[in-house]
Amino acid sequence: MIRQLGLVFTVLALTFVGACASPPESPYMVPPLAGTDTTRGPAPAYRDAITVGSVTGGKDTTILHMPYTSNADLRAALVQTLIRANLGRAENGRFRLDVVLQRLDQPFIAFDTTVTATIAYKLTDVATGAVVFDKVLTTPATAKLIEMGVGSERLRLANVRAVSANLQRLVDDLYELPDKNLSTSLPLSQDLVSR
Template sequence: MKKTVAIIAFSAVLGTLQGCATPASIQGMTAPRASTSQSDLANSISVTEVSGGKKTNPLWTSQISSTDFDAALKASLKSAGLLSTDKGRYTLSATLVALEQPAFGLDMTVTSHVMYTLTDTVTGRKLLEETIVAPHTATVGEAFVAVKRLRLANEGSVRQNIDKLITRIETLKVDGVSVK
């Protein structure tokens, strides 16, 4: 009887410490950037399609929805001065190809793999077509509860992935010498 009560009490405490999984937040995934008005692509990119995300099941693990990823990508491009206010000359699509998450651990590292395609709508030429990989580790010091730590790692990974994309876009020369 005492063993049963102890098991029930332990399970209740463990359940409380674990909590419910919550989805990655738009704010947590947004890469804050200073405006890059020097870019050849300033204020000229429209995001057309963002896919590959999954909704979070509160009883399972934190995930990244396509809708929230889309909003974070647009907010990041806007803060970098790259997002068009109307239909831009260049279209950007993003596919979350993979989200590598740990099953458990103290420090949790999540790695996002996102395929980006940037296309010139006038010429049809693809200026960028590549998969960007970005890991991020959330530590026990950031969040004691594992599900929160996983959510923070998800957000950080996507935030860094978007940041790498923006850095890559800033190096593109459209009207200049070449597009790498």
């Protein structure tokens, strides 16, 4: 009898752990870049020139076990967003983008769930150490009860949307950066001259 109860508790525990595991959310955080003129793109100095540096502040869940955004998901979404926007490269970019997820303001209980993402971005010229962009962006997003009946999944959806909106704002702001003179921090290689 005790052995059977132990087996039941083990199965229930494994079922609970399996239910808590969720697939990566990063693909859903990548904004569609709607309204962004990716054909115009960024100034030449920033085109395919930004590599993601440190990404901090994320976590899988809050202390109340509410879904949050992990550093890994945020990093993956950020890398894909920059590449799609013609801003990013996997490594050795002229610029390094460091990111801090400062907070996700989440309601404890809500039918229509609104989450506000606050993310700090710092873009540094690797060669000179000059900071060329340093900004905190705040974006809200809502998931409605009609879209997702389960509260935790509705909160997860609102998290994803809030981060996606934040990444969209980041791209829009980076597209507004004025061009930089390449000769101020990098020697003109034949490759650069040919461009």
